[in-house]
Amino acid sequence: MISVMGTENTRAAGYGNIYRLPTLRNLISRVSQFLSLNGIQSHHLDARLIVTHALGLDPIDIYRKPNLPIDGKSESAVLSLMVRRASGVPTAYIIGIKEFWSLSITVDERVLIPRPETEILVEESLAAARSFTGDMTILELGTGSGAVSIALAMELVAARIVSTDISPSALSAAEANISIHGLQDRILFKRGDLFEAIEPDDRFDLIVSNPPYLTDEEMKCLPPEVGAEPEEALRGGENGLAVIERIVAAAPDYLTAGGFLIFEIGAGQQDAARKLIERTTGLSLPHTRRDYAGRPRVIITKRTCQ
Numbered sequence: 328m329i330s331v332m333g334t335e336n337t338r339a340a341g342y343g344n345i346y347r348l349p350t351l352r353n354l355i356s357r358v359s360q361f362l363s364l365n366g367i368q369s370h371h372l373d374a375r376l377i378v379t380h381a382l383g384l385d386p387i388d389i390y391r392k393p394n395l396p397i398d399g400k401s402e403s404a405v406l407s408l409m410v411r412r413a414s415g416v417p418t419a420y421i422i423g424i425k426e427f428w429s430l431s432i433t434v435d436e437r438v439l440i441p442r443p444e445t446e447i448l449v450e451e452s453l454a455a456a457r458s459f460t461g462d463m464t465i466l467e468l469g470t471g472s473g474a475v476s477i478a479l480a481m482e483l484v485a486a487r488i489v490s491t492d493i494s495p496s497a498l499s500a501a502e503a504n505i506s507i508h509g510l511q512d513r514i515l516f517k518r519g520d521l522f523e524a525i526e527p528d529d530r531f532d533l534i535v536s537n538p539p540y541l542t543d544e545e546m547k548c549l550p551p552e553v554g555a556e557p558e559e560a561l562r563g564g565e566n567g568l569a570v571i572e573r574i575v576a577a578a579p580d581y582l583t584a585g586g587f588l589i590f591e592i593g594a595g596q597q598d599a600a601r602k603l604i605e606r607t608t609g610l611s612l613p614h615t616r617r618d619y620a621g622r623p624r625v626i627i628t629k630r631t632c633q
Contacts, residue, residue: 352393354378354402358409365413373418374409380422381405415551428478433504437496439560441474444618445537447625448591449478451616452535455587455627456483459532466529466581467491468521468536468574471560473501473514475535480505480513488514489531491524494559521570522577532586534578540593542567567593572603579609582630589627597623604628 359374367373379386381404388395397405408421419425419440425432427441428449434440452475456463462485467476470490480488492498498516505514517524540563541549553561563569571590578588588610592600597615604613604626611629618624 349396350393351378351382351384351389351395351397354397354405355389358405361409362413367412369418373412376418376422377408377412378405381408415555417552417555420555425472425474427474428481430474430477430481430508432472432474432477433500433507434472435500436555437494437500437557438472439537439556441472444624445475445591446478447616447618448535448537448589449475449482451589451625451627452479452533452587453482455533455589456486458585458587461485462487463532464530464583465489465533465535466525466531468534469493469538469560469570470501470516471497471537473504473516475537476501476514477504477508477510479535480510481508486513489517489525489529490514491517491519491521493518493520494557497557497560521573522581525581527580529581530583530586531581532583534574534582534586534588535590536574537591538570538574539563540567540571540591540596542593545593563593566599567596568599568603571596571600575600575603575607575610579607579630582609584630584632586630587627588630589625591625592623594622597626600626 355374355378358378359370362370362373375389382401411421412418417440419434420436423433423435425434425440428446432441465479465486465488467490470476470492473490476488476490479486495518498518502516505511539561541561542563543565546562574590582588601613604610609631611631613626613628615623616625616627
């Protein structure tokens with residue numbers, strides 16, 4: 328990443344000119360240029376999000392009020408957030424919100440930022456839910472911000488959802504999110520390491536998880552914005568499968584007959600994940616859902632009657 332004060336071009340794009348920007352349009356343009364010079368690939372989108380957030384504007388104001396005059400105090404607020412983004416802080420942490428499943432999820436440094444790819448996990452979970460009639464029970468392992476559980480609760484009004492996480496700070500963030508969405512009576516949070524938070528005789532129709540799956544090698548070369556997220560939500564051990572192995576091994580004991588286990592995987596982990604399932608008594612042969620870039624993303628398997 329280019330240093331915030333590291334080059335003549337960066338200084339010209341950022342500190343030298345930003346206080347002379349008279350309109351909303353020009354402010355967004357200069358912020359975008361500054362972020363681009365600092366290696367932020369999503370600089371166009373990030374500039375719009377940061378500026379509208381700092382100024383308390385609706386995103387549509389970018390098009391309705393492009394010539395809106397910007398005073399010095401407002402520019403200073405934008406500049407502060409711009410510098411944070413250029414230093415590698417994720418935009419979602421800066422503005423405190425990430426859209427997921429058309430829902431506004433509050434996020435900060437306590438939780439992993441929900442990705443669009445994880446919406447595929449929700450899609451497959453909803454497809455699996457069609458196999459059940461009436462009430463159903465769902466367990467989410469490693470809920471983080473609560474985004475997946477909230478999305479499922481919004482779609483499956485008869486479902487009872489239990490969500491676990493080992494991190495008390497993550498659960499605090501998730502509880503705030505369910506309160507915002509009015510789901511306090513629909514989602515129960517339990518603190519613990521995967522199934523350790525669950526009673527031995529509990530059974531679920533669906534177990535869903537977006538577990539940590541980055542390898543130790545991948546953790547060494549993370550982009551700064553990803554490195555800012557909680558390590559325990561990212562690191563999956565030497566081969567990235569440490570947590571997945573534990574989920575697969577224990578899942579049959581907590582699934583109802585015909586119940587589904589659905590979880591996200593990382594790049595290159597499809598074959599290894601399939602082999603884990605094939606070696607596990609009580610789970611059916613899995614199938615894989617690819618993401619919109621064509622990469623294997625979600626593994627789906629079922630509890631057999633064995």
